Amino acid sequence: MTNNIKPNCPMGATICILSGKWKLFILSQLLEGVKRFSQLQTAMPGITQRMLTKQLRELEELNIISRKVYPVVPPKVEYALTEVGQSLKPVLQVLEDWGKFYINIQK
Amino acid sequence: MTNNIKPNCPMGATICILSGKWKLFILSQLLEGVKRFSQLQTAMPGITQRMLTKQLRELEELNIISRKVYPVVPPKVEYALTEVGQSLKPVLQVLEDWGKFYINIQK
DNA sequence: CAGAATCCACAGCGATACTG
DNA sequence: CAGTATCGCTGTGGATTCTG
Numbered sequence: 001m002t003n004n005i006k007p008n009c010p011m012g013a014t015i016c017i018l019s020g021k022w023k024l025f026i027l028s029q030l031l032e033g034v035k036r037f038s039q040l041q042t043a044m045p046g047i048t049q050r051m052l053t054k055q056l057r058e059l060e061e062l063n064i065i066s067r068k069v070y071p072v073v074p075p076k077v078e079y080a081l082t083e084v085g086q087s088l089k090p091v092l093q094v095l096e097d098w099g100k101f102y103i104n105i106q107k
Numbered sequence: 108m109t110n111n112i113k114p115n116c117p118m119g120a121t122i123c124i125l126s127g128k129w130k131l132f133i134l135s136q137l138l139e140g141v142k143r144f145s146q147l148q149t150a151m152p153g154i155t156q157r158m159l160t161k162q163l164r165e166l167e168e169l170n171i172i173s174r175k176v177y178p179v180v181p182p183k184v185e186y187a188l189t190e191v192g193q194s195l196k197p198v199l200q201v202l203e204d205w206g207k208f209y210i211n212i213q214k
Numbered sequence: 215c216a217g218a219a220t221c222c223a224c225a226g227c228g229a230t231a232c233t234g
Numbered sequence: 235c236a237g238t239a240t241c242g243c244t245g246t247g248g249a250t251t252c253t254g
């Protein structure tokens with residue numbers, strides 16, 4: 001995933017983690033609280049199940065989000081930010097703020 | 108470039124602009140001041156001329172950086188952040204800080 | 215409901231060679 | 235020095251179908 005970037009470089013690590021077309025969207029969704037798979041899906045029209053699954057797995061492996069499966073029928077899976085994920089909050093906030101700023105000056 | 112993301116969404120705009128394997132590196136280089144093409148290249152071992160050129164062009168088109176050509180032999184081209192580019196400074200800072208944090212807790 | 219499994223297109227990126 | 239011009243691979247992301 002945007003590989004062979006020096007992972008020991010701070011900027012490189014951040015790039016590795018946040019790159020991918022949907023990661024930032026997913027994270028900003030989860031900032032609002034725990035969400036189910038289907039909730040995430042409807043919140044982001046345009047993403048496919050395949051992609052959502054993949055990105056969630058990647059974020060899980062990076063210890064950014066947690067995945068809780070309820071052994072019920074029909075299946076229920078909840079995603080939430082880990083502590084590390086929570087630490088991304090100010091980062092996401094800054095990114096979004098700058099986006100607003102950029103859109104404004106562009107018109 | 109990570110296309111068909113809603114560009115009117117703040118997060119989407121930011122993603123569009125900062126995505127790409129090298130953009131953030133280039134920008135953090137230019138934060139240090141005006142740089143020549145060759146300076147950027149040596150500062151980022153691993154990037155090819157082709158990629159450097161492409162990413163610089165994209166950033167230029169987005170009004171993030173400026174390109175100044177000196178009509179001399181041998182050629183001399185200087186890149187610098189525009190005002191908009193300068194406004195990215197806190198953003199880059201936050202990203203880098205978080206990268207350091209993440210690297211630390213990982214070990 | 216929340217996915218796994220295939221199949222596939224194309225953009226992103228790289229290597230190399232050439233030029234004003 | 236600071237690029238273009240080709241060529242080609244590879245991974246990312248998409249469409250679709252199938253399952254516990």
